[in-house]
Amino acid sequence: MFARSVTIVARPGARAASNALRARFSTQPALHNAAPAKTKTPRVLPDFSMDGKVCLITGGARGLGNEFCRAFVNSGCTNMAILDLKQTEAEDAARELVATACLNSDSKPEDFKIIGLECDVSSERSVIKAFNETMDTFGRLDSVVASAGIVENYSAFDYPFDRIKRLYDINVHGAFFTAREAARNMIPQGGGAIVLVASMSANIVNIPQPQTPYNASKAAVKHMAASLGVEWAKKGVRVNVLSPGYMLTKLTRTILEHDRELKKTWESLTPMGRMGEPNDLAGAVVFLASDASRFMTGTEIRVDGGYCII
Structure with missing residues (x-):
């Protein structure tokens, strides 16, 4: 038995009709008629924006404090006070932040108003002075991060008292002075957001290094935020905690x-x-300092890679 050979002969005009039909239902436009592809603007939740907010960060010249400054600028903040122990270092950090923000962008230095101020957070008088200068410059204050802090590793028997006192003066009293002056200026304007930087050490005991006073100081900061959060909740001031891991x-x-x-x-x-x-830590600090966390107060966010879970 032999297979039959079938030959299909197109009718006149059939090929043209077939091509027209194929073009009509094709999802790929003809190359010669293709329009340039449009670039979609990413959609971002507006509540995370720091645009229009005046921010203040203690310990902002270096370390995590400086990272928080960058996070705010990257989220639209153009008005900021950077506080640190030395005036020159705070001013250098402010200039560098503006220069970096203008790099590979349409921003210009005149778009920013970022100042560096000397502040010893362990001194109530110094903190009050820095906040007064900030208010004189900007007229308002929306978001404050108390980031200044130190850590030292001594065994309990060997820890010098003057070092313990200094640690508590900076980590605990400094956080309190910062939060209090922030709230004092925020309440008349209707409220604001305060972020106290604690540590996962507020919840666990670090090993192998001995650091009992540090751990206790950060536990104090965590509970301080909860207490102040309740005290100022009806006055529009939110106080939350960011606790980094290693x-x-x-x-x-x-x-x-x-x-x-x-x-x-x-x-x-x-x-x-x-x-x-x-x-x-950038996303977490922007969340706590922005309107995105407007129904949160007295809450801790840990960013520790899961350390406190086990």
Whole structure:
């Protein structure tokens, strides 16, 4: 048995009709008629924007405080006071922040009003002075981050009293002075957001390094935020806590270069198996300082790679 051979002969005009039909229903436009592809503008939740807000960050010249400054600028903030222990370092940080913001962008230096101010957060008088200068410059204050803090590692028996006092003066009293002056200026204008920077150490005991006073100071900051959050809730001032885990700041990197085993220990105790990068905190601090967290107060957000879970 032989297979039949079939030959299809197109009728006159059939090929043209077929091509027209194919073109009509094709999802791909003809190349010669193709319009240039349009670039879609990413849609962003407006509540996360820091545009139009006046921000103040203590300890903003370096470390995590400086990272918070960058996060705010990247979220649209153009009015900011950077507070740090030395005036020159605060001013240098302000200039660098503006220069970086203008790099590879349409922004110009005159678009920003970022100032650097000297402030010793352990001194009530110094904090009041810095806030007064900020209000004189901007006329209002919307978001404040109390980031200035120190950590030291001594065993309980060996910790010098003057060092313990200094640590509490900066970490605890400094956070309180900062929050109080922020609220004092925010309440008359209808409210604002305060972020106190604590640590995962407010919840756990770090090992292998001994640091009891530090851990206790951060636990105090955490509960301070809860207490102030309740006290000022009906006055429009929100107070929340950001608690970082082990972060690879410039200082931490320098320390760990001489102690590789300590780095391995910290990483092995962290479920995600790594230390955090400073910019891992950017989203959390913007969330707490912006309108996106407007129904949150007295709350802690931990960014620790899961360390406190186990």
